[in-house]
Amino acid sequence: MSREWSSVGEVAVGESPLAGIAGFPYSADHCLRGLESQVADLVHTGRLFYQRGWSVGTSSNYSVIIDRNPLELLVTASGMHKGRLNADDFVRINDQGRPILPGQPKSSAETMLHVVAAQKMLDVRCVLHTHSIWATILGDRFFDQGHVPINGFEMLKGLAGITTHDVNYQLKIFENTQDIAALAHDVGTWLDEELRVSGPGPHGYLIRKHGLYTWGKDVAEAQRHIEIFEFLLECVGRQLLMA
Numbered sequence: 001m002s003r004e005w006s007s008v009g010e011v012a013v014g015e016s017p018l019a020g021i022a023g024f025p026y027s028a029d030h031c032l033r034g035l036e037s038q039v040a041d042l043v044h045t046g047r048l049f050y051q052r053g054w055s056v057g058t059s060s061n062y063s064v065i066i067d068r069n070p071l072e073l074l075v076t077a078s079g080m081h082k083g084r085l086n087a088d089d090f091v092r093i094n095d096q097g098r099p100i101l102p103g104q105p106k107s108s109a110e111t112m113l114h115v116v117a118a119q120k121m122l123d124v125r126c127v128l129h130t131h132s133i134w135a136t137i138l139g140d141r142f143f144d145q146g147h148v149p150i151n152g153f154e155m156l157k158g159l160a161g162i163t164t165h166d167v168n169y170q171l172k173i174f175e176n177t178q179d180i181a182a183l184a185h186d187v188g189t190w191l192d193e194e195l196r197v198s199g200p201g202p203h204g205y206l207i208r209k210h211g212l213y214t215w216g217k218d219v220a221e222a223q224r225h226i227e228i229f230e231f232l233l234e235c236v237g238r239q240l241l242m243a
């Protein structure tokens with residue numbers, strides 16, 4: 001069977017996105033029943049990002065906002081290999097980052113970074129986080145100036161709301177920490193400031209020697225933002241090597 005790229009990953013032509021994912025179909029009382037398409041989108045995202053080297057091993061985490069009143073997110077479970085996610089490797093969590101239903105696996109350690117993005121940006125429906133090489137090292141290389149400068153690249157137009165290459169884009173960098181509550185607070189404060197400024201964005205941020213967070217109005221847009229940022233970061237990194 002021929003294969004093509006769907007909006008969220010590689011799916012064979014004519015094949016259900018749920019096909020080839022262990023754990024489907026869910027039983028009648030499964031805590032993720034009704035969320036099959038969101039789960040499948042994130043499984044395919046993991047396979048794609050693993051293949052591209054952006055989510056190797058158990059690194060990275062992904063979420064979809066499934067309700068806002070009250071806030072509920074579908075998040076990858078802690079410690080799962082992102083190239084081999086199955087239908088049970090997800091957790092439904094609340095605005096405290098805690099599982100909503102009993103018997104679910106532990107959610108990602110960085111769950112509150114997903115929650116704060118969902119809380120601050122009401123049009124966001126998906127948050128994606130990757131650990132690529134370029135995001136990891138450029139977040140360190142430019143940490144002292146607070147952002148990675150990304151200037152004049154045509155591919156900037158792949159970020160929602162940017163319509164010209166002629167922009168001096170600044171990709172914010174936060175210090176890495178294991179105190180995720182403190183980092184989530186700092187990210188929330190930064191998002192408040194960014195959202196007060198008119199114009200496109202914010203689209204994402206780096207964590208020093210760690211990785212990239214971005215988001216979108218759906219899984220496809222968040223996935224595109226990962227692709228665009230990864231391309232742009234590699235451009236900046238390779239230009240430094242050539243200098």
Ligand SMILES: [Zn+2]
Binds near residue numbers: 059060131210211
């Ligand atoms: Zn991480």
